[in-house]
Amino acid sequence: MRPQLVRLSGFGMTTAADAWQVLPSSDEDVRQALRLAKAEGRRIVLRGAGRSYGDAAIRPEAVAVSFERMRRILSWDAERGILAVEAGGTVGDLWRFALPDGWWPPVVSGTMFPTVGGAIAMNIHGKNAFREGTLGEHLAWIDVMDSEGQVHRVRPEDPAFRAIVGGAGLVGIILRAAIRMKRVPSGDLRVLAVAARNWREQFEVFSRHENEADYLVSWVDCFARGSSAGRGLIHAAWYSEGGRSTLSLEHQELPDTILGLVPKSVVWRFLKALNRRSAMRALNGAKYRLGTWIGNGKMEHQSLVAFSFLLDYVPNWRWAYLPGGFIQYQSFVPKEAAPRVFESQVALQQRLGLEAFLGVLKRHRPDGFLLSHGVDGYSLALDFKVTPRNRERVWSMAHQMNELVLEAGGQFYLAKDSTLRPQDLRRWLGPRLQEWREWKRLFDPSGLLTSSLAERTGLIDP
Amino acid sequence: MRTYERAIVVGASSGLGRAIAARLAASGCRVAAVARRLERLESLASEAPPGRILALRHDVRRLDDVPEAFDAACRALEGLDLVVYSAGFMPPVGPTEFDTPKDRQIVEVNFLGAVAWLNLAADRFLQTRRGAIVGIGSVAGDRGRKGQPVYNASKAALHAYLEALRNRLHGKGVTVATFKPGPMRTEMTAHLRLSRAMDPDSAARIVLSKAHVSGEHYLCLSHRLVFAVLRNTPSWIFRRLPV
Numbered sequence: 251m252r253p254q255l256v257r258l259s260g261f262g263m264t265t266a267a268d269a270w271q272v273l274p275s276s277d278e279d280v281r282q283a284l285r286l287a288k289a290e291g292r293r294i295v296l297r298g299a300g301r302s303y304g305d306a307a308i309r310p311e312a313v314a315v316s317f318e319r320m321r322r323i324l325s326w327d328a329e330r331g332i333l334a335v336e337a338g339g340t341v342g343d344l345w346r347f348a349l350p351d352g353w354w355p356p357v358v359s360g361t362m363f364p365t366v367g368g369a370i371a372m373n374i375h376g377k378n379a380f381r382e383g384t385l386g387e388h389l390a391w392i393d394v395m396d397s398e399g400q401v402h403r404v405r406p407e408d409p410a411f412r413a414i415v416g417g418a419g420l421v422g423i424i425l426r427a428a429i430r431m432k433r434v435p436s437g438d439l440r441v442l443a444v445a446a447r448n449w450r451e452q453f454e455v456f457s458r459h460e461n462e463a464d465y466l467v468s469w470v471d472c473f474a475r476g477s478s479a480g481r482g483l484i485h486a487a488w489y490s491e492g493g494r495s496t497l498s499l500e501h502q503e504l505p506d507t508i509l510g511l512v513p514k515s516v517v518w519r520f521l522k523a524l525n526r527r528s529a530m531r532a533l534n535g536a537k538y539r540l541g542t543w544i545g546n547g548k549m550e551h552q553s554l555v556a557f558s559f560l561l562d563y564v565p566n567w568r569w570a571y572l573p574g575g576f577i578q579y580q581s582f583v584p585k586e587a588a589p590r591v592f593e594s595q596v597a598l599q600q601r602l603g604l605e606a607f608l609g610v611l612k613r614h615r616p617d618g619f620l621l622s623h624g625v626d627g628y629s630l631a632l633d634f635k636v637t638p639r640n641r642e643r644v645w646s647m648a649h650q651m652n653e654l655v656l657e658a659g660g661q662f663y664l665a666k667d668s669t670l671r672p673q674d675l676r677r678w679l680g681p682r683l684q685e686w687r688e689w690k691r692l693f694d695p696s697g698l699l700t701s702s703l704a705e706r707t708g709l710i711d712p
Numbered sequence: 713m714r715t716y717e718r719a720i721v722v723g724a725s726s727g728l729g730r731a732i733a734a735r736l737a738a739s740g741c742r743v744a745a746v747a748r749r750l751e752r753l754e755s756l757a758s759e760a761p762p763g764r765i766l767a768l769r770h771d772v773r774r775l776d777d778v779p780e781a782f783d784a785a786c787r788a789l790e791g792l793d794l795v796v797y798s799a800g801f802m803p804p805v806g807p808t809e810f811d812t813p814k815d816r817q818i819v820e821v822n823f824l825g826a827v828a829w830l831n832l833a834a835d836r837f838l839q840t841r842r843g844a845i846v847g848i849g850s851v852a853g854d855r856g857r858k859g860q861p862v863y864n865a866s867k868a869a870l871h872a873y874l875e876a877l878r879n880r881l882h883g884k885g886v887t888v889a890t891f892k893p894g895p896m897r898t899e900m901t902a903h904l905r906l907s908r909a910m911d912p913d914s915a916a917r918i919v920l921s922k923a924h925v926s927g928e929h930y931l932c933l934s935h936r937l938v939f940a941v942l943r944n945t946p947s948w949i950f951r952r953l954p955v
Binding site: 257310311 | 786787790791792836839840841842
């Protein structure tokens, strides 16, 4: 296992670093990577699919342990729905394996490419966060290697569990996990589209459906102002009774072309041509108006894959943000303060002329993980284009938004973060930070595991 | 001008190398400044914004030490975007002097040291598919002049090596630029009576403005024109010229 120098970047492509990548295919290979790092005086950064938006899976000159070769399905209990998989198995691997038996991952991200190890390290949530919480709440156990090479099976009842899950790959090396899958009646969902004319209607629709829908998500037009500020399109979805045929992989696969004509692989080039403020303002407006005219209030059937993995519709869509890349600013705010905070955030980005090209609103519930983002409230995710000219202003805006979130007792999500500063992190986590650091010291006494994110935010000492 | 975040400048204690390192540091770049004379590097570091210049003592003639020095620089900088090889040696040579030990030093500093450093840079950049390599050659490498046979030959060898590197790395995200300064007011040329020589800071500005452009670059139009003529001048005429 020879390390190879590679250029690694975050999903948002705003930061990159050269690191010495190794691709283990066994526990022993991972131990060898630990020995290599120690012998060369390097630190280790863990990397799944590189789907964290910022700098969570990069670190200059470190040994980057990537898990793409450790992706075997280890066991499957089709009666109880427990799937054991290696850390490099992806969300896509999970559903493809289990869906024909009538099971679906309990929590999925907006794309099927993240690895299980990465998803647990970041404790991902999905569009059902208000019902199912985060992925960490659906694990039977995880196997974790400490920095001395010892493997520990950690279960939800073990105190270390709440530090490792959501621990951003900094406490121990997640090797394997057993996931409690969710039984689904079919491979389809009933999806209701509702147009909201402003922030007030957005939150009203969420309140109306949060006790009975299985999934809830809303798109927000971040260019709309005044009485239209916060307008958007909400999708509520319910598991649907349907034929067994809907569980087949053929039924679920996304098409490769748009309208049977345009290959999706070239679509990002069109998006790139449109990826500027004026065009995005027009596109957001058109999307809202189209949503109000077509489909508003109507229920339709959609496959689980089509509804869940919206980000996978257009392959490599993020390249439309090249050369500067983009950041996703996502904050999680208690429900009482969310309308005020999100309204202020959107007004702020409009005042600065830095409108997000995409805004997504979701409902959440609290969880007990030390670095987790769960909150009895809402999250708003905002995609900001970054250019050499606006970079400083975008970061400064994010810092102003942090103030709004912290004042309201809100939280942040390390998988998305690019802008948090040590002072923000300390205010966000409070005493949880010290508790988490104690677990890190226990599993990683030599401080081998690191990342650019960990050093930037002061999660660990550089 | 393109900005760089992390650079190594070999031969940074004086002349053009020092000016390049200073300019890079002033632009916000972190620079590993490499040279034999540590006290000179420390003085350079003290004049730059704090933390921008890392002084690294190294004698380019000690080829076996280069991998360790290169690795130390990359680690300290946390990556690498640009390498500038600017070390040069041009001792006074008499019109009838043929001194092999002296000539060997010239080749070691001007050429072999460059190969040792730039080979490592090329290998690294080839893996990461990005980076800029800059070699400081000389107009003296364009022809074999009677005054400095081995200095001319060492620079000609450097030009050929850089051209080969450029061809090898073409299309792989790595640029290789050769700069051919003319007479410059530096310590190396102090023993020469130079008129109309360029000052190192002006030369550094030009080098950094084109550091990412693959190819051979003269530092001014007049050099480009004069040396286009000189390169094509037949030997029987060239040997009679007072150059």
